[in-house]
Amino acid sequence: MKNNILAVAVLAAAVAGCSAQTEPPKTAPQVAPPAPKIVEVVIDGVAGFQDTPMQPDGTWHVHDPARPQPPVVTPGSFSQMAPPPSDAIVLFDGSDLSHWLDKKSGGPALWTVENGVAVSAKGDIMTTNKFGDIQLHLEFREPSPGQGEGQGRGNSGIYFMGLYEIQILDCYINKTYADGATGGLYGQHPALANACRPPGEWQTYDIIFTAPRFGADGAMVLPAYVTVTLNGVVVQNHQAYRGATNWRSPGQYSAHDPELPLSLQYHNNSVSFRNIWVRPVPMVNEP
Numbered sequence: 001m002k003n004n005i006l007a008v009a010v011l012a013a014a015v016a017g018c019s020a021q022t023e024p025p026k027t028a029p030q031v032a033p034p035a036p037k038i039v040e041v042v043i044d045g046v047a048g049f050q051d052t053p054m055q056p057d058g059t060w061h062v063h064d065p066a067r068p069q070p071p072v073v074t075p076g077s078f079s080q081m082a083p084p085p086s087d088a089i090v091l092f093d094g095s096d097l098s099h100w101l102d103k104k105s106g107g108p109a110l111w112t113v114e115n116g117v118a119v120s121a122k123g124d125i126m127t128t129n130k131f132g133d134i135q136l137h138l139e140f141r142e143p144s145p146g147q148g149e150g151q152g153r154g155n156s157g158i159y160f161m162g163l164y165e166i167q168i169l170d171c172y173i174n175k176t177y178a179d180g181a182t183g184g185l186y187g188q189h190p191a192l193a194n195a196c197r198p199p200g201e202w203q204t205y206d207i208i209f210t211a212p213r214f215g216a217d218g219a220m221v222l223p224a225y226v227t228v229t230l231n232g233v234v235v236q237n238h239q240a241y242r243g244a245t246n247w248r249s250p251g252q253y254s255a256h257d258p259e260l261p262l263s264l265q266y267h268n269n270s271v272s273f274r275n276i277w278v279r280p281v282p283m284v285n286e287p
């Protein structure tokens with residue numbers, strides 16, 4: 001959006017420059033053109049956008065409601081919550097959010113903790129620790145009964161390095177644009193399957209994330225990658241991010257530190273979390 005506004009501003013400056021050659025200078029203040037209107041479209045009951053940029057491969061618009069839905073796969077039965085491995089960095093064991101901060105203020109996390117469960121509220125949270133390449137385990141539970149629809153139903157998300165999202169959404173009998181569904185790299189790559197459990201049931205994410213690498217000149221030399229298992233079903237296999245997650249944009253890279261805090265999204269829905277741990281898993285062969 002910023003680029004569009006910039007383009008309009010540049011165009012206006014160019015027009016003004018041309019007219020200055022043939023007309024006397026004008027003293028009236030320039031009035032900025034109105035911002036382009038965002039138009040939501042609904043296709044087969046799926047709300048999304050087609051006034052967004054095309055994905056770089058030219059197949060679909062960002063958040064395109066016509067993009068095929070991930071096929072539904074019913075996951076196997078849930079095993080009881082397993083304790084973390086012995087070398088894990090435990091980020092939430094049910095007791096408190098001492099390993100987390102409010103992302104906006106840097107102060108204490110504003111989520112609630114009750115009965116061993118953290119519930120999203122008031123703002124995104126980020127870890128006090130910084131991470132690069134990691135294995136992440138996390139369990140989440142969507143509100144039951146489900147409320148809202150599309151992106152408004154049980155929305156949260158895992159942001160690796162605070163930048164690269166794997167979507168959390170209640171996609172059990174709830175359709176949304178494919179690149180915004182559970183297990184997707186939001187705005188970029190839909191999940192290979194919709195392996196969601198019903199609201200009210202615990203669900204597991206096991207994710208391997210590899211941080212992007214940047215050269216000395218700041219250019220990206222290796223993208224971020226994720227392999228994602230949702231409820232025992234692989235829904236992303238070494239999928240590259242096109243850049244940092246963005247609404248209505250396919251994403252782009254900007255150089256950043258090799259380690260940054262992990263964050264969890266608050267998106268106006270109360271999503272529950274438990275048993276969150278990570279293990280650093282550095283890539284062996286650096287580019």
Ligand code: MG
Binds near residue numbers: 155156167168265267
């Ligand atoms: Mg989200």
